[in-house]
Amino acid sequence: MSALSAPSTINANATAPFAMAPSTSKASIGSPEWAARIHSLAKERDAVILAHNYQLPVIQDVGHHVGDSLALSRIAATAAESTIIFCGVHFMAETAKILSPEKRVLIPDANAGCSLADSLTADQLRAWKAENPGAVVVSYVNTTAAVKAETDICCTSSNAVEVVASIPADTPVLFGPDQFLGAHVRRVLKRDNIKVWGGECHVHAGINGAQLSAQAAANPDADLYIHPECGCATSALYLATSGAVPADRIKILSTGEMVTAAAASKSRKVLVATEVGMIHQLKRAAPGIDFRAVNDRASCGYMKMITADKLMASLVELRDEVHVAPEIADRARGAVQRMIAIGSAGGGE
């Protein structure tokens, strides 16, 4: 257990009050005293703490709200507080800033990036568009603000199929950056005018079909919850259609949908194919179910950069602030709002 600091008073206008930096508190991380100190600081800062499902359990437990990226952005946009502490990765905090430009958005570590968002830059997207005039650009929400500004409609893993289906069937589509989600959309819509960018998340790509098949065989009584970004999504659909695993045991779900499904499930065991942080939230939603990770090493190092110490420091020092240039934010906002308007955009990663 680590010891943490606790400033006795807070100057709401301070920007880097190192006198208040974490160093002196005896409250152990995760203890009720520590959580109370975090919440007290948040109140003094007029801040709401949002925690993504892939965060460390201690961060999930202390967050005012826990959820997927889109749900958290929606909460950020409607929250009464003037400051958002976004415990997630940078593109998520950017999306919150795009939807709430008047609010101060902080991320406890601005270096918390995303390999999927990094796999498509704005320059690459501009070049791709130039090669494909007339195509409609659909980007998964795991993209930078600059890429969203070049996008016609963003999508989540929940509504990717509906978003692409909303585009006239004879209009070509550029889908990026996630190749697995793009392949899923192309397969479901049986549409051959969708070009898919070859990007991937290193964590989800590391969950493969062989692991899934082996675990499905070893646990014949278990349901399978699979995120469509995972490298095993194709195998999951094959397992379902081949009859190797009954189709009703395989559920392709966004992270938000996993929590909803778990809460309503009568299953006793569920294999989960996504980042391992998700297990904590699923156990909270359904304590009676035995949840097991398909790959227990599928942990996102970027997400785990948000530590308890950094959260405390963010509250004390008001860092790291997320900025999005107004002209970028204005263009990106349209793509995000179109995403929210289409289908059940209830969950992102």
Ligand code: SF4
């Ligand atoms: S799990 Fe993958 S997609 Fe999600 S934040 Fe980490 S690197 Fe990005």
